[in-house]
Amino acid sequence: MKKNKSYKYIAMTILLIVGLSGCTSQQQAEEEKLNTITIGVQPSTHQVAEMIAMDKGWWDEIFSKYGITKTKDKLFPSGPPEMHAMLGGELDIAYVGAAPAISAISKGLDAKIIAAVQISGSALVLTPELADNYTGPNDLIGKKIATFPPGSIQDSVLKHWLIQNNINPDKDLRIVAMGPGDAITAIEAEQIDGVFLPAPSPSKIELDKKGKMVELSGAMWPDHACCVIVVSGKLIREYPEIVKEILDTHIRATNYIYSDTDDAKKICAKKIKLSEEVIDYSLEHWDGAWVTDPRKIVDSVLSFAKVQYDLGYIEKMPKQEDLFDMSFYNQI
Amino acid sequence: MYQLQLKNLSKTFRRNSKKLLVLDNINLNVKKSEFIAIVGPSGCGKTTLLRIIMGLEHPSKGSIKLDDKNIKEVSSALGLVFQEFSLFGWRTVLENVTFGLEMKKIGKEEQMKISEKYIKLVDLEDFKKHYPYELSGGMKQRVAVARALATNPEVLLMDEPFGALDEQTRNTLQTELIKIWKETRKTIIFITHNIEEAIFLAQRIIILSKTPSTVNRIIENKLSYPRDKLAPDFIKLKCDITRHFYDDKIDGDI
Amino acid sequence: MLMNNLKKNKIQIFSILFFLFLWQIISQYLINDPLILPTVSEVIKAFFELSANIPTDIAVSLLHLSTGLFFALIVGIPIGALMGWYGNADQLFDPIIEMLRPIPPLAWIPFAIIWFGLSDYSAGYIIFIGALFPILTNTYTGFRNTSKRLVEAAKVLGCKKNIDLIRYVALPSSFPYILSGIRISIGIGWMCVVAAEMFGLDNYGLGNVGVGNMLWQYYSLHMMDRVALYMLILGVMGLLMDRLLKYAETNLLRWKKGTNIRQI
Numbered sequence: 001m002k003k004n005k006s007y008k009y010i011a012m013t014i015l016l017i018v019g020l021s022g023c024t025s026q027q028q029a030e031e032e033k034l035n036t037i038t039i040g041v042q043p044s045t046h047q048v049a050e051m052i053a054m055d056k057g058w059w060d061e062i063f064s065k066y067g068i069t070k071t072k073d074k075l076f077p078s079g080p081p082e083m084h085a086m087l088g089g090e091l092d093i094a095y096v097g098a099a100p101a102i103s104a105i106s107k108g109l110d111a112k113i114i115a116a117v118q119i120s121g122s123a124l125v126l127t128p129e130l131a132d133n134y135t136g137p138n139d140l141i142g143k144k145i146a147t148f149p150p151g152s153i154q155d156s157v158l159k160h161w162l163i164q165n166n167i168n169p170d171k172d173l174r175i176v177a178m179g180p181g182d183a184i185t186a187i188e189a190e191q192i193d194g195v196f197l198p199a200p201s202p203s204k205i206e207l208d209k210k211g212k213m214v215e216l217s218g219a220m221w222p223d224h225a226c227c228v229i230v231v232s233g234k235l236i237r238e239y240p241e242i243v244k245e246i247l248d249t250h251i252r253a254t255n256y257i258y259s260d261t262d263d264a265k266k267i268c269a270k271k272i273k274l275s276e277e278v279i280d281y282s283l284e285h286w287d288g289a290w291v292t293d294p295r296k297i298v299d300s301v302l303s304f305a306k307v308q309y310d311l312g313y314i315e316k317m318p319k320q321e322d323l324f325d326m327s328f329y330n331q332i
Numbered sequence: 333m334y335q336l337q338l339k340n341l342s343k344t345f346r347r348n349s350k351k352l353l354v355l356d357n358i359n360l361n362v363k364k365s366e367f368i369a370i371v372g373p374s375g376c377g378k379t380t381l382l383r384i385i386m387g388l389e390h391p392s393k394g395s396i397k398l399d400d401k402n403i404k405e406v407s408s409a410l411g412l413v414f415q416e417f418s419l420f421g422w423r424t425v426l427e428n429v430t431f432g433l434e435m436k437k438i439g440k441e442e443q444m445k446i447s448e449k450y451i452k453l454v455d456l457e458d459f460k461k462h463y464p465y466e467l468s469g470g471m472k473q474r475v476a477v478a479r480a481l482a483t484n485p486e487v488l489l490m491d492e493p494f495g496a497l498d499e500q501t502r503n504t505l506q507t508e509l510i511k512i513w514k515e516t517r518k519t520i521i522f523i524t525h526n527i528e529e530a531i532f533l534a535q536r537i538i539i540l541s542k543t544p545s546t547v548n549r550i551i552e553n554k555l556s557y558p559r560d561k562l563a564p565d566f567i568k569l570k571c572d573i574t575r576h577f578y579d580d581k582i583d584g585d586i
Numbered sequence: 587m588l589m590n591n592l593k594k595n596k597i598q599i600f601s602i603l604f605f606l607f608l609w610q611i612i613s614q615y616l617i618n619d620p621l622i623l624p625t626v627s628e629v630i631k632a633f634f635e636l637s638a639n640i641p642t643d644i645a646v647s648l649l650h651l652s653t654g655l656f657f658a659l660i661v662g663i664p665i666g667a668l669m670g671w672y673g674n675a676d677q678l679f680d681p682i683i684e685m686l687r688p689i690p691p692l693a694w695i696p697f698a699i700i701w702f703g704l705s706d707y708s709a710g711y712i713i714f715i716g717a718l719f720p721i722l723t724n725t726y727t728g729f730r731n732t733s734k735r736l737v738e739a740a741k742v743l744g745c746k747k748n749i750d751l752i753r754y755v756a757l758p759s760s761f762p763y764i765l766s767g768i769r770i771s772i773g774i775g776w777m778c779v780v781a782a783e784m785f786g787l788d789n790y791g792l793g794n795v796g797v798g799n800m801l802w803q804y805y806s807l808h809m810m811d812r813v814a815l816y817m818l819i820l821g822v823m824g825l826l827m828d829r830l831l832k833y834a835e836t837n838l839l840r841w842k843k844g845t846n847i848r849q850i
Contacts, residue, residue, distance in 0.1 A: 080806035083808065108620070144704060411742065412739075435744035463840070
């Protein structure tokens, strides 16, 4: 009987080991053949280029030429969970803030930034009474502000701005991490004093008369980089033609925003599930701009890396080559 | 004249729309300080009768009088010793015995005095800080007796109190009970199915028939205390009563 | 004394050590990717890096747990007692309780935030929901199982009013059940800490602390070794609390019917 027991334990241990090594990481997913492309995106006007390309079937157009039968996108509330999913091998392409991209790449994400998407475009919103008496950052001391989780652009911009104004983001106020939906609910239910979110959330809150924008992110950190396109290392190495097409499509979509703004707004409203009125208002009241050239945002992105490094979120400062792959944009 | 009077006591149980007459016109008079035993076949309603006297059940017909006053509910003039599982497991022996006194809102010091007296009476002084789980069956029953006596009831009802014990312990406790009775002079109504036990203890033996039970016979036991179970007159009385059960077609096991 | 304890528990200790050993081997040689499974040594390293914060994090989470547990006791025990003692109360409360019980604590978060704001009270509320039902159910069972014999013994000794019977008989008689319910509730309540602390919250004015809270923070930053560390802290604390309560149960309930089988 004793012998049988030992064999059982050994068998269980082997099963356990085999089972665990079956877990795939992004790296191990490389062995699988490419027939689906998944794009990560967030419900923000920042990323309307992706939404236009998806809506008009442009992604399908280019990918099907390479035998890819399915293209889909996945919505994430903010950058950190989006990057977490990409670390788990879920995404091939991601429209995401530069800061979460830095965070993920420094933790081993095999991917590179190939293009810029947009700059600035977030806003600090306070409840109406606080907003009416707002004189500057010192008014935030002792308050509760919701923003995206640590490692996101918003979290980094807010904390950097506070530190520059001699305010300790940990001790002098309470910063709570939430996605946009929860943050809007929180401020509208008066559970929180303010939010720092990307468009169009601040506008929704203003239109609902539950808050007022008091600072635009571009004023807190001039022309700061925001969203970028991150592409998996696998795509870059094995399917560079596809990556080139991704870049072309992104530029095409970005131009479309400027040329056919009304249609762009419609597509955006449909995807984010907000009214066109909110999208309209948002685009009139933000300081963001859609861009494509990654070379222009290198300095800004590296300053984000410095902020994250100072906050202890990453262990060492990345170099430009670690984060960017300019080869594709340089071909244009 | 009589301390306890049961007049035309009847009890009908209703179960699933069926009526079951358990006690049929029981009449019984008990004098102060008397020791009576009630015997009868199992299921004949002895326990029901006792519970009615105690006030835990209500009679369907008839009355109970204590000192000429009708009693309808549980009264502190009566005490009851159950067969088993009646001690509060989370209380020590001493705390079990003081329970009734606590209910009477008697002062702490007085509680201790009275309880220790009765614990001594049942010979459990060394165990007063023990918990029931540490005691043997016989010891537990002794605690039950002390507890019932502590509130100084006039009448002590006992429902087959030694039925769950081995013969040796039973014999010991029977002798102790007589001793306690002589000392306290309580009126005791003792239920048992054990004829020998009834003869050993009681001055009068009430025999109930099977359900619907009536008082079949009342036997006067004039044997003098302390009684000897092996003495000829004891054995003769036992034979008489036992034969009565065979002859009078009482039926059922005793 | 320590050697004695070690000797007695040698199978348990061996089990833990073997688990750690297996984990290290698998993570280091088979998987070799700190994202999928950080190694034991990486987690230990994280422990030393964060050791200054950990006691505060544990204390704050325990405070959240205590808040939730406290309210679970003052709500659960009376309702369970009433339902166990009075048939009408049972019929009155039972359908509502059976309807609320399957709702997982996580689902209460939206309302918790609206009712209590983003505060330690909303965290305490989530834990309260998790801790409530075991206590309530066990109190109910304890009261239901009160020996009729004991109730009658008390009545016969002059304890007649329902409130007194509850106090002197049902409650002490139910104590083993209630204590067992508390042990289960602490286990479940502790499991809710992660859900309860999801939004950072006030944390008694201490800033970013709390085991659950830190777990979510490090998740956002993909610092999986620290996530694993906090998961372990949750596990070890849960184990400690359970053992402590088992010890309390054994000692407080020596009087319980019959002897504990282990003692024979």
